[in-house]
Every structure is written in structure tokens, then in C-alpha cells.
Amino acid sequence: MTGPRTSRYARDVAxxxxxxxxxxxxxxxxxxxxxxxxVLHEVLAATGxxxxxxxxxxxxxxxxxxxxxxxFTMTLDGVGAWPPISESHVEMDGAWALYEAWVKIQxxxxxxxxxxxxxxxxxxxxxxxLTRQLDPYYLAPLWPDSVALAALQAQALIDAGETDEPALxxxxxxxxxxxxxxxxxxxxxxxxxxxxxxxxxRTGDCPPVGDGVAAVVLAAGDLAxxxxxxxxxxxxxxxxxxAHGLGLRDLTDSPSTRTAAQHAGFFDAPVDTAELHAPFSxxxxxxxxxxxxxxxxxxxxxxGALAANPMMAAGLIRIxxxxxxxxxGASDRAVAHATSGxxxxxxxxxVLEGDRA
Amino acid sequence: MTAASPPEVLRAPLVVEFPFTRSLGPVQSAFLTGLxxxxxxxVKTSDGRVVVPPVEYDPVTSEEIRDLVEVAATxxxxxxxxxxxxxxxxxxxxxxxxxLVKLDGxxxxxxxxxxxxxxxxxxxxxRVRVRWAAERTGAITDIACxxxxxxxxxxxxxxxxxxxAPHDGVFEDAVTGIVAEARLDYVYSPGRAQTAYINALSEQxxxxxxxxxxxxxxxPPRGACxxxxxxxxxxxxxxxxxxxxxxxxxxxxxxxxDIEVPYVYAHIALDGAGxxxxxxxxxxxxxxxxxxxxxxxxxTEGGRYPDHYRPTGEPDADYDAYKELI
Ligand SMILES: [Zn+2]
Numbered sequence: 001m002t003g004p005r006t007s008r009y010a011r012d013v014a015x016x017x018x019x020x021x022x023x024x025x026x027x028x029x030x031x032x033x034x035x036x037x038x039v040l041h042e043v044l045a046a047t048g049x050x051x052x053x054x055x056x057x058x059x060x061x062x063x064x065x066x067x068x069x070x071x072f073t074m075t076l077d078g079v080g081a082w083p084p085i086s087e088s089h090v091e092m093d094g095a096w097a098l099y100e101a102w103v104k105i106q107x108x109x110x111x112x113x114x115x116x117x118x119x120x121x122x123x124x125x126x127x128x129x130l131t132r133q134l135d136p137y138y139l140a141p142l143w144p145d146s147v148a149l150a151a152l153q154a155q156a157l158i159d160a161g162e163t164d165e166p167a168l169x170x171x172x173x174x175x176x177x178x179x180x181x182x183x184x185x186x187x188x189x190x191x192x193x194x195x196x197x198x199x200x201x202r203t204g205d206c207p208p209v210g211d212g213v214a215a216v217v218l219a220a221g222d223l224a225x226x227x228x229x230x231x232x233x234x235x236x237x238x239x240x241x242x243a244h245g246l247g248l249r250d251l252t253d254s255p256s257t258r259t260a261a262q263h264a265g266f267f268d269a270p271v272d273t274a275e276l277h278a279p280f281s282x283x284x285x286x287x288x289x290x291x292x293x294x295x296x297x298x299x300x301x302x303x304g305a306l307a308a309n310p311m312m313a314a315g316l317i318r319i320x321x322x323x324x325x326x327x328x329g330a331s332d333r334a335v336a337h338a339t340s341g342x343x344x345x346x347x348x349x350x351v352l353e354g355d356r357a
Numbered sequence: 358m359t360a361a362s363p364p365e366v367l368r369a370p371l372v373v374e375f376p377f378t379r380s381l382g383p384v385q386s387a388f389l390t391g392l393x394x395x396x397x398x399x400v401k402t403s404d405g406r407v408v409v410p411p412v413e414y415d416p417v418t419s420e421e422i423r424d425l426v427e428v429a430a431t432x433x434x435x436x437x438x439x440x441x442x443x444x445x446x447x448x449x450x451x452x453x454x455x456x457l458v459k460l461d462g463x464x465x466x467x468x469x470x471x472x473x474x475x476x477x478x479x480x481x482x483x484r485v486r487v488r489w490a491a492e493r494t495g496a497i498t499d500i501a502c503x504x505x506x507x508x509x510x511x512x513x514x515x516x517x518x519x520x521x522a523p524h525d526g527v528f529e530d531a532v533t534g535i536v537a538e539a540r541l542d543y544v545y546s547p548g549r550a551q552t553a554y555i556n557a558l559s560e561q562x563x564x565x566x567x568x569x570x571x572x573x574x575x576x577p578p579r580g581a582c583x584x585x586x587x588x589x590x591x592x593x594x595x596x597x598x599x600x601x602x603x604x605x606x607x608x609x610x611x612x613x614x615d616i617e618v619p620y621v622y623a624h625i626a627l628d629g630a631g632x633x634x635x636x637x638x639x640x641x642x643x644x645x646x647x648x649x650x651x652x653x654x655x656x657t658e659g660g661r662y663p664d665h666y667r668p669t670g671e672p673d674a675d676y677d678a679y680k681e682l683i
Contacts, residue, residue, distance in 0.1 A: 028366040031548025034580040037588060051586045067373045067543040077579060080586025123371070123543040128444060136377065136537045137385050138410045138497050139468060143446040148455045151438030152468075159436065159481045198455070199439035199476055243416045247457050247466030248408065251436065 007235070008265060013105050014224040014231030015216050015352065017046035018320035018327075023186040023212035023308035026122040032061075032071050036118050036213050037078035043215040044114070047227045051080040054217075055110030057087045058101040060094035060117035061312050064129050075118065086110065093117060094214060094316030095277075095338030095348050102237060105220050112223065116215035119311035126209050126311060134342065135244050147206055147280075149342040151198035153251040154282035158200060160252045163285045165200055169193050171281040172204040172306055179303025186210045186308040207279040212310030214317045232323035232334075232352040236264030239348035244341070251343055254290040260349040261291055266335055271351070273298045273325055273334035275318035279305040283344055287337060291349075301325070315339065319350055326354040367552045371545035377537045384413045386533055387425055387526030392499035395489055398524055399428045399463050407521060409463035410497075426521040428462035430487040431506055435459050435466045439476035448502050454479045458503055462521035470502040478505065495532030550580035553592060561656050565630055567591040573631035596627035599666070600674040601650040602683045603633075606643055621646040625666055626682040633682050640667030649673035 019042040027035055044051060057079055061072045068074075072089045081087060086109075090097045094117025101113035121129075127145035134140045157163045172193065179185035186208045194203030217227070224231040240256035240263075242249055261267060274297050278284040284299070293299060300306075302321040305314045315338025325331035333353045340346040381389060384400055388411050391398045400411035401424040408416070415422050437456040443449055448470035456479070457466035472488065473479045486506040493499040547555065550566055554577045557564035565576035566589035573582065574593050582589055604623035610616075621643045624633035638646050639655065651671040654663030 028368065028546040029549055029552075031551060031580050034548050034550065034588070037581055037586070040586070064541070067371050067541060067545070074579060077581040077583040078586055080582075080584060082584045123545060124541055128446075129541055132539060132541070136379055137381070137389070137535065140537060140539070141497050141535075142448055142469065143444060144455060144468060145444055145447075148438055148440055152436050152455055152457060155438055155481070156436040196439065196441060199441070201438075243412075245408075245410070245412065245416070245465065246468055247410075247435075247459070248412075248416050 010106050011108070011220045012224070012233055013102055013218055013220050014228065014233045015319065015323035016219045016224050016228035016231050017043045017217040018324050019043035019046065019215050020184050020313070020317055020320065021213040022184050023210045023310050025186065025208070025210050027120065027211040028122065031074070032066065032068070032118060032120055033075045033078045035120065035211065036075045036116065039213040039215045040078050040114070040116060043116075043217055047217050047219075049112065049217065049227070051114070052085075054112050054114045055086065056101055056104045056113040057081075057085055058089065058097040058104070058113060058115050060090045060092050060097035060316065061119065062091055064124075064132055065126065065311055066120040066123045079114070093312050093314065093338050093340055095319055095350075096239065096315075096340070098216065098218070098316060098319060099237060099239060099348060101218055102234060105218060111220045113218040114215065115218065115316065116213065117313045117316050118213040119313050120211045121209050121311050122211050138245075146342065147201060148198045149246065150206075150280040150282065151201045152246070153286070153343045154200050154205070154280065156251040157282055157285055162252055162289070163282065167285070168200075168205050168281040169202070171284050175281075175300055175304050175306035178301050179307030182303050182307065184308065185303045188303070188307065201280060201282065205281040207305050207309030208307075210308065210310055212308060212313050214310070214313040214320055216316065216320050216323065228327065230327055230329060230354050232326035232354060234350055235353045236266060236351035237349070238263035239346065241341075241346040244345065246343060249343070252286065254286050254344050254347060257287060257290040257337065257344070257347040257349060260347055261335070264349045264351050266291065266349060266351050269333060271297055271333045271335045273301065273322055273331040275302060275304070275322040275334065275336045276300055277305055277315045277318045277338045279309050279314065279339075281306060283339070286344060291335065315348065319352070322350075322352050326352055329354070332356060366546055367555055369545050371543040372540060373543065374540045376539065378534060379537055380534045381532065382413050383526070384411045384423065384425070386531050387411075387528070389495045389497070389499075389535070390528045390532045391526075392497070393493040393495040393532065394528055395430070395493075396524070397428050397430055397460060397487070398425045398526060399460075399521065400425055406464040407462060408465045409460050410467050425524045425526040426462065427524040428460045428521045430460070432458045432460035432463070432485060434471070434479070434481055434483045434485060436481055437471065437479050439479065448498065453502065456485070456503060458485055469497075469500055472502045472504050483507065496535055548580055550578040550589065554578055555661070557594070558662055562594055563596045563627055565593050565595050567593050574629060575632065576627060576630040576634055593629060595629035596654070598651060598653045598669050598671075599625045599627035599630070600679045601638065601646065601648055601652060602626050602679050603648060604638065604646055619643045623666070624683070625652060626679050631682075636663060637665040638667070639665040647673070649676060649679070
């Protein structure tokens, strides 16, 4: 066995297990910890590790989604956090929790990490909830919802000649068709494009709203090889952010994705798979351009966020899905992307590679 | 062990309100005060671009920027999106376009609503002007919306090179803060374990759940044992009596609470429970409450939980019997 082809960091760290819930429109019968716990048990069982053997635990979630203050402390009950464990939380997508855990392992303070994230959007109205992440002086008082902001971006792309409505519909259709083989996806198969939600985006261009959970286990070096037959080595990971003012940005491009990809070594070699966190069909157009993805790359073979978009988990799922393809030998080099904020404001890029025979 | 509770899920409205009071820096203060006075200000970046709405730090160099200029109340749509079904709190109650508008003299665009008869009346590049709100307070909503301004067809952007005029940003009675009102409405659903607990309470019973691994009984149950990280499944009725493990004397009257001070608030380990819950102690002078006191719940008509706990008259519990539960 050889190690990952490029090692730009102090320690080789891999995703050794991934699990996710079925993503559902509602999960009223479950509290957040009841929703999270089975996924934690599944991801740990895949490695044979017990919760107490994990070096560091990091989670991602947002209290605003379900309206419950400090809800993440409740979900820690599902980890077995007493006696106290080494633990942290980000009020972000779990992809950024993974980044923190990866840094923790790089420092040598842990050899393994459990990363999980969850979103329970069903109790509230996620389009309105997300307005609360906007600049409180100039934007939040206008309550521009997440679909409206994505629609502004889509129109900018259409005006620039980068896409049109049929092309967007084709992205939506391909995503839901690919999700046909993903038992966890919320939308599978043929889904009508429907009416305009906010023109030019139709229902089919928008992600489903739902509840869901994802978890991964990270491990370093030889331990990763013991825990997983074919670890998905994180050979590069970086995240970048753009200005929060939408009018300051070129909405048809994603320079932060491109910069993160450069720093993650993405452009050093071709990839066979891309799991892109593009909740809206139009955002896949932007990300393909930023990464220069050609037709030879399988984009979102899981169905992507258009098939299941549990807030705070959908980005981590992209890393998990890319890793799972490497685990089962369907990919040798994959890129995973996660986004946060309006119109792809903040972007994380991870390059994952499997050992070659 | 009791039979499982009925499976129907409990739901209740949950309203979260957070009216943040926010102070403004010098740039935002000038901009929002300007809107109150029907003046739109921008700020010049280090490389001479004009940013509207203005920011306090250069988006490229991060330098502090303070050179304000006055831009026009007319501008050009750079992108737009037709909103057929306005949502609560949005600027207009009738269908409108969201638009990014580059005001004449500015190099960046501002987001707001555009009042137009329909999507066919909107296009990128169209000319628009600010419609001022009738009452203005120093907020982004002082711009009621944009409206079409096509009678001066696509022309009068200021001559290149002229540039917008400097502005000192000084106004009388400047706005220095805003209150950012926010209200979000949820439907709260407590999940399986807490539903069973609440349903039992409505029958004046207290039902916890036992951890199948360490056998501790959690009251109220949250569905998981935090020590073992596994689901608690076996329902266990506890109490009704219990033991005061520790307490405090409350001397400050709580808002909207009709209880005479001083009174005692205590941790109470119900018989059979693996941890203490808390409740008020009544039926005994506050200065006679003590650790080990045996108490029982007092229910009021229609109450969804015990109003308070009162002494049972039993002898005090041995310290050893409850020391692990303090
Ligand atoms: Zn236990």
C-alpha cells in the first residue's frame, strides 16, 4: 500500500466512515437527539470504535432552524458525553466542523474524530429563518429569503449567457434521477419543475426542505488503515469567504471556491467525482465554472443537495458521499464542496484520494 | 414499567422574538441618517470605487474607509428576481421584483424591492429611482422601494470623470443605532420521550426512562443516556413523593409570577429517579425547609405539572439515601 499521492500536511488524515439518516420532510416524532443518535451509532459501528475511544468530537448545527437554544448540548447526550469528552461545536454546516476536527488531528492532540451535524428545519420556515443570517443593517430588515437571493444569482447567470431555464431544469432532472439509487434522498426520480418560486427559479430548481443528520469518522495515518479497508485521504482542504454585500460580488462566479480549490491542490490532478453543495440548480453552473469541471467528471452522483438538503448537514454529506465512493472503489480522486451563506458566499473545498494498488 | 404512551405527536406554537439593539459606526450612521433626509451616501474605497450601501472597511484591502460621497437616487438594475408571493415583513405586500440596483455614481449595487406591474415590465439594465417612505426614521426601509424611471430613457448617468460629490456625512440629530426586530414562528414538537413524559403528567403521573446500559432513570427523559450515549427506552413511573436534595431561598419577585417572597426552590429526587428535578416547596415556612425533607406534589385543577411540593410528614431521608443525587 502506498500513501496518498500528495501530502501537503503534517499528518495524513482520512475519512474512514460515513453515515446519514434518511432525509425527510418532517420528523415530528423525534427530538433532535433521538434523530441524531442512530446515525452516531451507525458511523461508530462501521469503525468498531466506541464513543469513549474517539479523540475529539465536533458538531455543526444551528439553533435558529428549530428555534431551540443550545440544542446542540442536548444532542451531545447521544454521543455519551459524560464523563466529559473533548468536544466542540460550530454554528455552521458540519463540513466546517470537519475542518475543525481535521485541524485538531493535525495538531497531534487527537488521532480520531467524530464529526456530525444535523438540521431540523420542519418546525420553522427555513426561507424566513435564513434571512436572520444576513447583514442586520442593510439586508435583514427587508427579509429577502434564501430563494429570492438565489433567484437574483440565477438571473445574473442567464443575463450573462451562462445558462438558461432549460439548462437549469436539466440539472434538476439529472440530480433527482441520480438520487434514484440513493436510499437516503428526499426527492428521487422524476420531479416536476413546477411553477416559479421566485422567477427565474422554479420549484424544481430549489432544494427540498427537510430534516436530516450526517456523521463521519476521521482517523490519522496507520490507524485509518486499521479502521477502513480503503481510507479516503484528505489530501487537501481549505475554505474561503467573500464579502457579505451581494452588490459587491460578481454573482456569476465563485472566486472563493476557486481560491480554496487552489489551496487544496485540486488543480494538481484530475478528479473523477465531484460532490458539489449546490442547493439551487443555478449554483451548480457557478461551481462547475469555478472548478473548471469537464464532462468526464461525475457531478453529484448522490443526487446532491437538490435531492436532499438538510441544513447544516448537506455540506458534510458531500464530503461523506465523496469519501464513500472512494471507500467502495468507485473513485480514486474526488472533490467535495460545501457552502454557507447567501449565493455561495463561503465555500469549503476538500480533495479526497484513495490508495492506488 | 408501564405501557407505552399513545403514539400521537404533541405540537405547540413556539414564538421566538429577538429585537437586537445595534449601534452604528460612523459610516452606517451617516448612510442611514442620510436616508432619513432623502440623501444616498456611498463610501470611496482605496482604489476610488464608490460602494453603496457603504461599508466601513475596504472589501479588498481591509483598510478603514471614511470618504463619503453623495450618489443619485436613480440607478440601473443589475439583476432581478420576480417575487409573485411576498412573504411576511418583505418591503411590499403586492407582487414585486427583488433587484440589485447600481445607483448613478456608485460602482456597486444595493438590494431592495422594485415595484413594477409584472415580470414583463422588469429587465436587467432598466432605469429605476428610489421611492422614499412617507415616514423616515434612519433605516434601510426609509427607501420604500424602487420604481421604474423610464421616462428619461436609459440615459442620464452622470458624465464619466465627474464622479459623485464629496459629503461630510454630518446631519443634525444623527441616527446612532437601530433596533433590528425579528420574530420567527415555529411549531414545537418535543419528540418521543418527552411526549410520553408530558402525556403522563396530564394524568398526574411522573414517568421517566431507564437507561438499558447503566440502569439510571432519567426524569424528565430526553431520550438518551448522556453517560452511555444510547436511547433510554424503558418507561418507569417514579414518585410521587421525593426528597429535597438541595434548595435555595428566593427573595426577589419574578416578573409575572404571583408567588410571595421569600419562598424555597428545591432540587427534588423523586423516589425511583436517578436524578433530581426542581420545583417550589410550599406548605412549610421557608426557613424550615432542609435537605432530606420528604415532599409530595400538589396539583392544581387543570395544571399540566405540579404547582409545588409540600412535606409528606414522613421522617427526613438519610443523607446516604440521596447523596449521589445532589
Ligand atoms: Zn446509561
